[in-house]
Amino acid sequence: MKKLAVFTSGGDAPGMNAAIRAVVRTGLHKGLEMVGIMRGYAGMIEGDFVDMNSRSVSNIIQRGGTILHSARSEEFRTVKGRQEAYEQLKKAGIDGVVAIGGDGTFTGANIFMTENPGIPFVGLPGTIDNDLFGTDYTIGYDTAINTAMLAIDNIKDTASAHDRLFFIEVMGRDAGFIALRSGIATGAEAVLVPESKTDINKLIQTLEDSYGKKKRSSIVVVAEGDDAGGAFEIADKVKEQCPHYDIRVTVLGHVQRGGRPTCLERVTASRLGVEAVKALLDGKSGVMIGQIHRDIVYTPFEKAIKHHQSINPVLLELVDILG
Ligand code: F6P
Numbered sequence: 001m002k003k004l005a006v007f008t009s010g011g012d013a014p015g016m017n018a019a020i021r022a023v024v025r026t027g028l029h030k031g032l033e034m035v036g037i038m039r040g041y042a043g044m045i046e047g048d049f050v051d052m053n054s055r056s057v058s059n060i061i062q063r064g065g066t067i068l069h070s071a072r073s074e075e076f077r078t079v080k081g082r083q084e085a086y087e088q089l090k091k092a093g094i095d096g097v098v099a100i101g102g103d104g105t106f107t108g109a110n111i112f113m114t115e116n117p118g119i120p121f122v123g124l125p126g127t128i129d130n131d132l133f134g135t136d137y138t139i140g141y142d143t144a145i146n147t148a149m150l151a152i153d154n155i156k157d158t159a160s161a162h163d164r165l166f167f168i169e170v171m172g173r174d175a176g177f178i179a180l181r182s183g184i185a186t187g188a189e190a191v192l193v194p195e196s197k198t199d200i201n202k203l204i205q206t207l208e209d210s211y212g213k214k215k216r217s218s219i220v221v222v223a224e225g226d227d228a229g230g231a232f233e234i235a236d237k238v239k240e241q242c243p244h245y246d247i248r249v250t251v252l253g254h255v256q257r258g259g260r261p262t263c264l265e266r267v268t269a270s271r272l273g274v275e276a277v278k279a280l281l282d283g284k285s286g287v288m289i290g291q292i293h294r295d296i297v298y299t300p301f302e303k304a305i306k307h308h309q310s311i312n313p314v315l316l317e318l319v320d321i322l323g
Helices: 016-029 040-046 079-091 103-115 141-162 177-185 200-212 231-241 263-281 301-306 313-322
Strands: 003-008 033-037 049-052 096-101 121-125 165-170 190-192 218-223 247-251 287-292 295-300
Touching: 003 016, 003 040, 016 033, 016 096, 016 263, 033 040, 040 079, 079 103, 096 103, 096 263, 103 121, 103 301, 121 263, 121 301, 141 165, 141 177, 141 218, 141 247, 141 263, 165 177, 165 231, 177 190, 177 218, 177 313, 190 200, 190 313, 200 218, 200 231, 218 231, 231 247, 263 287, 263 295, 287 301, 295 301
Parallel strands: 003 033, 003 096, 096 121, 121 287, 165 218, 165 247, 190 218
Antiparallel strands: 033 049, 287 295
């Protein structure tokens, strides 16, 4: 192997820059040429490649976003798009690729490798959602839960000042990890996640019990993909039955995707980045490199995509007991 490429794809996540830096510097350390692919699969199809040296990744470990930019490419979903991408990689003399992203990124890589064997890909889990099977941790998750926690702390101050009930929507299209962690960390009365069916009557009962105990303000954290709807919809359903509540809704949105990565994020992303290059040099391919109980674990893309990381029921129970 002489030349490796790295790219980021799908939703960006804080810590992606730390991972890029680690991949590039490890490759250089091993005497390889390193290339960055801009804008994920879209840039791969267009041959939008940049040579990377040690200085290309200076001063980025502390920055959110991704210096390689990211995209969700429709063209890469077609055989023609993937064929063009393969030809671009071949033309550039790339012998191996590190893909940093989530479900969609690995689904694309998996199909690509079946159609075009010969260029090995390994993946690093990069998504704030933490929903990938085969790792305890995805790059971006720790920063996102801390960002959500601090934002909810702020809302709690005003909720308490005005005796209000707040529904706060956090990200997580298919997964409730951000909601659960940030909800526990902020003492939410309830946390609603896609992994567990939401019962509006039970929610109202919880809130009423809490008001019965003279609690005048409450927080309900809602994952955006909850089965009962988003925070606005759920708030409307509660208001219908409880017109006496003074309700407000806040959607945290993309504020959770940016910002300075936490220390945990920078260190873990760095470790995974080093392991990605080592894995390619060891002849590994078609695997996501994750971390389980501090150990490095290789999970085939197919498995990482098909299975869903499950939510810890003990943590869900914590909300009921402590909220
Ligand atoms: O996959 C990460 C994620 O942040 C989801 O939680 C969210 O639903 C989605 O990306 C939003 O994507 P976009 O920025 O493309 O709207």
